[in-house]
Amino acid sequence: MRKRILIVSPATARDNNGNWQTASRWARFLRDLHAVDVAAGWALQDPAPDLMIALHARRSAAALAAFRAAHPERPSVLVLTGTDLYRDIATDPHARASIEHATALVLLQPAGLALLPGALRSKARVIYQSAPSLRPWRPARAPRYRDVCMVGHLREEKDPLCFIHAAGLVTHPAARLLHIGGALDPALGAAARRAQAENPRYRWLGALSHADARQRLKRCHAMAITSRMEGGANVIIEAVTCGVPVLASSISGNRGMLGEDYAGYFAAGDAAALARLVDRSMTDAGFAALLRRQCAARAPLFAPGAEKAALRDMVDNLFLRAPRTTLDTESR
Structure with a gap:
């Protein structure tokens, strides 16, 4: 029987960030079985779904609390983001309430389990995100530049200044560092503009569509992720699934995605x-090949079929345990 599912995502298509990509992809995975809507929130006057899936503990706290109070018998899922795991659930009472209210918790990589209170780990599961694989780029002749890109909006958690500063320290003559993302922090946008004017190695491309960003990414020598906190970065998956090796900050969220032994x-x-890694990846063929092999070994974890199956299995089990509900005319 078809159920009504509401995905609460504070991020929208206009934001074009990882949370929105997750919400959009999960809606697509579930729509051939259920009636699925995506909204920024939920309030008592809104139609009640049979299941709520909420992204972001702090920003979706009001929707989860209202749904739990009005319909305690209906299941809810909270997808924990990087700022949830590595900041908010330790400091914000609304985020802490969200992890209590949700029937099930989803983490996007296993390292985050250690951040949850022990009593809540039994209701948590890991679902790796996914991206369709793209055919690796094979240029007809050696390109003039070997690009290393960073994909992420300019905000403090992503630490774009690390990438900008690395661009001034790289020495390989063919290296060029490209940044894709909008300036959510005006000061960081100003820093990017200054760097672009002063350093020919650094180019800020601004916000691109998701499709255009992936096409640019697949043509790169490597992808850098400099984040201070991540729940399970979509950009790692998108690099791995198009054959682009990753240079990653050694934080829990990235290690959970790429493995503890990643080089x-x-x-x-x-x-x-970071600059030394960029140079080494361009001068040491063995090192570059090792990164590609290690990324390729992780690629099956990020297959769309695996994510879709894990998501549907979770949803099916939540409905099996919940009191019987139906998608009637009133709930539409």
Whole structure:
């Protein structure tokens, strides 16, 4: 029987960030079985879904609390983001209430389980996100530049200044560092504009559509992720599934995605270490090949079929345990 599912996502298509990509993809995975809507929130006057899936503990706290109070018998899922796991559930009472209210918790990589209170780990599961694989780019002749890109909006958690500073320290003559993302922080946008004017190695491309960003990414020598906190970065998946190796800050969320033994880590905030990795990836063929092999070994975890099956299994089990509900005319 078809059920009504509401995905609460504070991020919208206009934001074009990882949370929105998750909400959009999950809606697509579930729509051939259920009636699925995506909204920024939920209030008592709104139609009641049979299941609520909420992204972001703090920003979806009001929707989860209202749904739990009005319909305690109906299941809810909270998808924990990087700021949830690595900041908000330790400091924000609304975020802490959200992890209590939700029937089930979803983490996007296993390292985050250690951040949950022990009593709540039994209702948590890991669902890796996914991206369709793209055919690796094979240029007809050696390109003039070997691009390393960063994909992420300019905000403090992503630490774009680390990438900008690394661009000034890289020495390989063919290296060019490209940044894709909008300036959510005006000061960081100003820093990017200054860097672009002063350093020919650095280019800020601004916000691109998701499709255009992936096409640009697949043509890169490597992808850098400099974040201070991540729940399970979509951009890692999108790099891995198009054959682009990753240079990643050594934080829990990235290690949960790429594995503890991955060779491409640098200390978070260490621009010099990132620059050394960029140079090494361009001068040491064995090192570059190792990164590609390690990323390829992770790729099956990020297959759309695996994510879709895990999501549907979770939803099916929540409905099986819940009191019987139907998608009637009133709930539409």
